[in-house]
Amino acid sequence: MTQFERFSIDALSTAELASAESRASATPMMEQYIEIKANNPDSLLFYRMGDFYELFFEDAVEASRALGITLTRRGQHMGQDIPMCGVPIHAADDYLQKLISLGFRVAVCEQVEDPAEAKKRGSKSVVKRDVVRLVTPGTLTEEKLLSPSESNYLMAVARIRGSSEPQLALAWIDISTGVFRLAETDQGRLLADVLRIEPRELIVPDTMFHDADLKPVFDMLGKVAVPQPGVLFDSASAEGRITRYFSVGTLDGFGSFSRAELAAAAAAIAYVEKTQISERPPLGIPERESAASTLFIDPATRGNLELTRTLSGDREGTLLKAIDRTVTGGGARLLAERLMSPLTDPLRINRRLDSISFLLDEPLLCSDLRAALKHVPDMPRALSRLALDRGGPRDLGAILRGLGASRAVAAFLEKAMLPEELGEALADLKALPADLEAMLGGLLADELPLLKRDGGFLRDGADAELDEVRALRDQSRRVIAGLQLQYAEETGVRSLKIKHNNVLGYFIEVTVGNAGPMTDTPEGKARFIHRQTMANAMRFTTTELADLESRIANAADRALSIELAAFARMVEAVTGQAEAIKKGARAIASIDVAAGLACLAEEWGYHRPVVDGSRMFAIVGGRHPVVEQALRRQSEGPFIANDCDLSPAEGGEFGALWLLTGPNMGGKSTFLRQNALIAILAQMGSFVPAASAHIGVVDRLFSRVGASDDLARGRSTFMVEMVETAAILNQATDRSLVILDEIGRGTATFDGLSIAWAAVEHLHEGNRCRGLFATHFHELTVLSEKLARLSNATMRVKEWDGEVIFLHEVGPGAADRSYGIQVARLAGLPASVVARARDVLTMLEDSDRKNPASQLIDDLPLFQVAVRREEQRKSGSSAVEERLKAINPDDMTPREALEALYALKKQLSAN
Structure with missing residues (x-):
């Protein structure tokens, strides 16, 4: 048994660690660890020790496994x-x-006391430590842990x-x-609704999490769904929790x-407070979304249409990947949000379309905007890190650069007659604080360190005292040399030196013979x-020298303190x-999305749709946006519209x-x-x-395309198909768009036909x-003869010399x-299988036979294979005969004749 395997078996559980016996036998440090771990049983504990986070x-x-x-050891317990x-x-x-991506949650435990203070309580006293933050998938802020193009949502679900x-x-x-x-x-x-938002973490009341009616939903979400104590979701105290967080007396100003x-x-806020401990992220006020304001797309449809993930889970090959031309992180996130939540209000949709139309008509302006947008950093995420005390000088630099780049974007838009959406964006950009930009620009250096504790992020001239202590810190030799020259001139002792050792510190040294000018001074005025x-x-x-020594010794600390x-x-x-x-930042994102979609429309020949409150659905020359791009990349010709x-x-x-x-x-x-x-693109506000x-x-979009099963829940492919079809037939309205493919194919022919007919x-x-x-x-x-609104359409093909050519035309x-x-x-x-299938099809389609299947049973397939082999053998013999007839021995050399003979023998044996 390996050491790792032994540890896997013997490692004490959290419950065992929390026992009184466990604590009593622990060293002071381990006792501290056990106590903190007991308060965070569901998280891995990152316990700060010097320059490492240790786990026990x-x-x-x-x-260690993840x-x-x-895996090592530290003493015994x-x-x-x-x-x-x-x-x-x-x-x-x-x-x-890596841990978060694997579904772990981590409690970060830091030293909250200076080690010198701990020593005052005794040489064996343990430095005080406490958890300063719980790191969970839905509460990340670090740049390394977040994807720039994806939102990172924490979601709470409550039930009354x-x-x-x-x-x-x-x-x-x-x-973030x-x-x-x-x-x-x-x-x-x-x-x-949960899949529309795609949260990284969904908190659920524990009673609701185990509700049999909702269990299938949470099972489908897997590790994303996390049960939490019901007290977090208490509706009686909810309003008070929200008002306290936003420091307001009432929620009337936020809405109803x-x-x-x-x-x-309130549950979402409580979880944020629980994980962030003493810090408060700068949340916006809650915005209410109406269910009717967005296009309803059920989970099966989202999967079938591969909007943001392919069926295999990749980003490549999705609609989002095909249409994304944004150049900022905020723009990429907004585009994904719009794609996942298309609108149902024609006025809002056309506001977005107006922006794209405007930028298409102004190609130079669009190009200038995109060039300026590339310099805009992710200001909201930098702001969040700063507010949570996790930011560094580069986050301040991001705010500074963002303010400057936003001002440049605003300058491009100021002289144009803008549509409504872009006009509102310009107003928000002009409202950005110029004094903040001036302040940051006057203080921050051009090159910024990652961490504030490294110092060096204030520019020279920003603070007079800082310049002085930096000079002492960085140029102490030059300062001492200057003072030495001053003393030598003052005393007339040219050999006077200022030196340093660890006992005296800085001191002035002269020979005994030159000490007179330094000792012959009036009493009391030495x-x-x-x-x-x-x-x-x-x-x-x-x-003066003693004061200078003290200032030099403290210069680095003082510089960092300043x-x-x-x-x-x-x-x-x-x-x-x-x-x-x-x-x-939101204004920048909306401009980026509009400019990116304008670029997409220009590149691929997209056109503005007419979107209104009617029941029209008329597409001329429609194309599949993802397949069209794939065909061009593979040089396989144009897409057939x-x-x-x-x-x-x-x-x-x-x-x-x-x-x-x-x-x-x-x-x-x-x-x-x-x-x-095309319907989704139109209603998200795209060409x-x-x-x-x-x-x-369209109010609801349903797509039942492709085959899948759900074996974990005991559902066959056909059962999944029927469940999804049932959802469509029960929920679609007269404003919905329904896409169905091959309903009824997973069962007996007549059963399937009957189900499809009724559907x-x-x-x-x-x-x-x-x-x-x-x-x-x-x-x-x-059915088209019976149902007035039903029309027949077909995919055209062409047959040529026994071959089928798919024209891909409707x-x-x-x-x-069906070919x-x-x-x-x-x-x-195999050719024999194809040939046999043709025979079977001919017999099944023969209307003169009362029961063609019965004859097929008697027509043994093995016998048919043998017959075909004999036919092929005879065909092969005939080919040899024909080839032999074509040979003229008089025209052949002995070697050619021998090669021909071998070739004929090989062909005959092959048959």
Whole structure:
């Protein structure tokens, strides 16, 4: 058994450590560790010892395994070796990043007392330590731990039980930027709303976490969902907690909130206070979102459409990756937010579209803006670190550079006639504090250290005293030499020297013969004070030299003290302007998104959609934004654009439903997805990959494309398909857009056909939504004769010399074949299997046979394989005969004749 394995078995658990027996047998330091660990049982404890964070017992075993670091030991406890591992302070962020990504939570325990103070209590006294912060996935602020292009949300869900249906609400906070939002939800849409926000951490009341009705939601979220004590979610004390945090007397000025929303908001704040201990991030006031204000996209649809993650979990190949042209971190986060939460209000959508149109019409301005935006750092995250006392000089530098770059962006916009959104952004940029920029610019050096404790971040001339002590610190030799010259001239002793040793410090030394000018002074007015007489020399000091020595010795500490005081003043000034800085940063982000989408539209030929309150859905020349870019990268030719018109018929009230048939590999799934993506792009406020588009606002988008299972919950592929189809049929409204592909394929043919048939009828008569329904059940096409809003469409193909050419074009009509056997041949199935499949298909399609399947049973496949082999053998023999007939022995050399004979023999044996 290895040492690591032994520790894995023997390491004491948190409960065992907390026992009285454990504490009684511990050393003073271990007793302190055990007490702190007992108060943080759910976190790995980073225990500060000198220049390392050490972990002990079970924490050490888990951390060493997770981080791949050496597991050692430190003494014994209760007769067992104490497992220990550690990470250096300067590299702690790297280790924290890995631990957090693996789902761990970390309690950071620092020394909160000067070791000199501890020694006053006795030589064996332990320095006081305490947890200063809990590091969890949803409460990160460090630059290394955060992705610049992704928000880092902590979310809380609260439930209020009443006489009717329980109220549910969500609150989500990004402490790295100060975003704070609330929304009501319900049990049916809880998972969809959580996935729309994509929190890194979701806190749930422990009773709710174990609720059988909601357990599937939390199981789906995995480690993201974390149970917490119910007291955090107490609605009775919620308003008081929120008002105390924001230092206000009432929430009336913030808006009107439900009890569930207040409980969720208070829980989120309580968790922030719990994890940040004594620090307070600069949160914005809670903003309420209405559920009806955003396009509802259910979890299955988000996964199928691969908006921000592919089905394999990658960013490459997603819609977000395809459209992102932002150049700032804040812009990238805002773009992702808009993509995940498209709007349903045509006025707000068109405000965003106006900004893109304006910048497309002003290409030089757009180019200048993007160039200026590249110099804007992430001000909100720098601000948050400073407010939480985790910031450094470079965060102050980021604020300074951000203010300057924002001023440059504003200068480009000032002379233009701006649309509403850009005009509001300009107003916020002009409101940024110029005096703060001037203050920071006058104090901060050009090159800034990472940590404030390193000093050197104030520029020369910023503080007269600092300049003096820096001179003493950095130029002490030159200062001493100057004083030596002064004393030599004053006494006339040219050999006078100022020297230094560890006993006397600085002293003046002259030979005994030259000591007269330094001793022959009137009584009581001695300038030179005698310190020591040597055999050949005498040593003196002066009040001036003693004072200088003291100042030199303390110069470094004094210089750092002056800089830290200036740092505190700068942080206070910055946090005092937090709201203005955050507004300016949001303005920068919105400009960046508009400019990026304008760049995208210019690059790929996107056009502005018409978005209104109608039920129109008319796409001309629509393209799939992700596939189109992939084809160009792979040099596989242009994307084939297609039209889609699901608009109501003239005089009709409801939109149309298309029944799409056609071959596999013909492009049905791509066509389905591209229309859903065009709707999302339009309602997020982007131009779309189409020649033109008129979209009446969609309230709910459903996409059931592709096959998947859920074996962990006992669901087959077909069961998952039916569950998702049920959700669509139960929730879609007459303003929804529904995309369905191959419903019913996972069961018996007639069962599947029956389900697909009934689903089409329900979509038409019950939901009355706009929709695309792709199927291989060609029998469904007859429904177009019965259902007025149903139209048949097909993916066109061309047959040439027995080959099938997929045109990837959509046209009216119905397909009579699926060309599955041709696709199977392209996939590489053995020729004998393909040929047999053709025979079976012919027999099954023969209408003259009453029961073709019964004959197929008698027509043994093995016999058929043998027959085909014999046919192939005969075909091969005929080929040899033909080749033999073509040979003229008179024209061949002996060697050529021999090679031909070998070739014929090889061909014959192969057959």
